[in-house]
Amino acid sequence: MADDKQESSLADNLARVRERIARAAERAGRRPDQICLVAVTKTVPAARIREAVAAGVTDVGENYVQEAAAKRAEIGAAVTWHFIGHLQRNKAGQAARLFDIIHTVDSVRLAEALSRRAQQLGRRLEVLVQVNTSGETTKAGVPPEEAGALVAQAASLDGLAVRGLMTIGRLQPDPEEARPEFRLLAALAEKLRRETGLDLPWLSMGMSHDFEVAIEEGANLVRVGTAIFGPRRG
Numbered sequence: 001m002a003d004d005k006q007e008s009s010l011a012d013n014l015a016r017v018r019e020r021i022a023r024a025a026e027r028a029g030r031r032p033d034q035i036c037l038v039a040v041t042k043t044v045p046a047a048r049i050r051e052a053v054a055a056g057v058t059d060v061g062e063n064y065v066q067e068a069a070a071k072r073a074e075i076g077a078a079v080t081w082h083f084i085g086h087l088q089r090n091k092a093g094q095a096a097r098l099f100d101i102i103h104t105v106d107s108v109r110l111a112e113a114l115s116r117r118a119q120q121l122g123r124r125l126e127v128l129v130q131v132n133t134s135g136e137t138t139k140a141g142v143p144p145e146e147a148g149a150l151v152a153q154a155a156s157l158d159g160l161a162v163r164g165l166m167t168i169g170r171l172q173p174d175p176e177e178a179r180p181e182f183r184l185l186a187a188l189a190e191k192l193r194r195e196t197g198l199d200l201p202w203l204s205m206g207m208s209h210d211f212e213v214a215i216e217e218g219a220n221l222v223r224v225g226t227a228i229f230g231p232r233r234g
């Protein structure tokens with residue numbers, strides 16, 4: 001019964017998330033349609049993703065290359081595929097083939113591997129530079145003071161288009177705890193736009209528990225899983 005209820009409420013969950021996005025955008029003086037919702041589908045089976053697509057989802061986020069390969073074979077290019085997990089260099093080839101945008105570039109060597117693979121595929125791959133804004137040692141991403149160098153180096157590589165920055169907020173029950181990190185990322189992007197002349201239109205920040213705070217601080221790519229699909233099992 002509980003499962004049935006969860007299944008049938010996907011469209012409701014999605015509508016609620018969209019409503020919350022709209023209200024947060026309005027609080028921040030921005031239009032709701034300027035915010036792109038990435039539905040995070042790790043552990044979510046392809047049939048559920050299809051259901052989400054039928055309910056209006058246009059962008060999906062996956063954390064694991066292997067898992068995404070199987071689902072992409074079923075779902076195809078009807079949606080934009082975002083890679084949001086930690087990417088190992090030996091998976092760069094597969095990632096460049098499967099995904100439209102990689103949120104988690106955190107080293108020059110990874111950027112170079114993606115550049116090489118994208119060129120082999122004859123495509124221009126969009127990437128974001130992941131920044132560790134909390135300073136937690138368990139977190140991936142470059143320290144804020146190194147982001148500029150990585151953005152500039154990645155932007156110089158053929159086959160890549162650097163499109164912005166990404167961060168994961170501090171995972172605390174109170175989303176306000178992550179606000180300074182979101183604010184830092186937004187300020188950093190603004191500074192890098194000035195210094196590099198690059199567009200850097202995307203700020204990927206905010207998950208189920210903190211996307212409203214992230215939007216208030218300037219996020220326009222939010223990565224939401226649990227609030228749409230329910231708790232992940234296993």
Ligand SMILES: *Cc1c(COP(=O)(O)O)cnc(C)c1O
Nearest residue numbers: 040084207208223224225226227
């Ligand atoms: C899993 C994940 C998300 C989604 O998390 P929820 O709390 O389920 O919304 C967002 N971003 C990243 C990087 C993730 O790994």
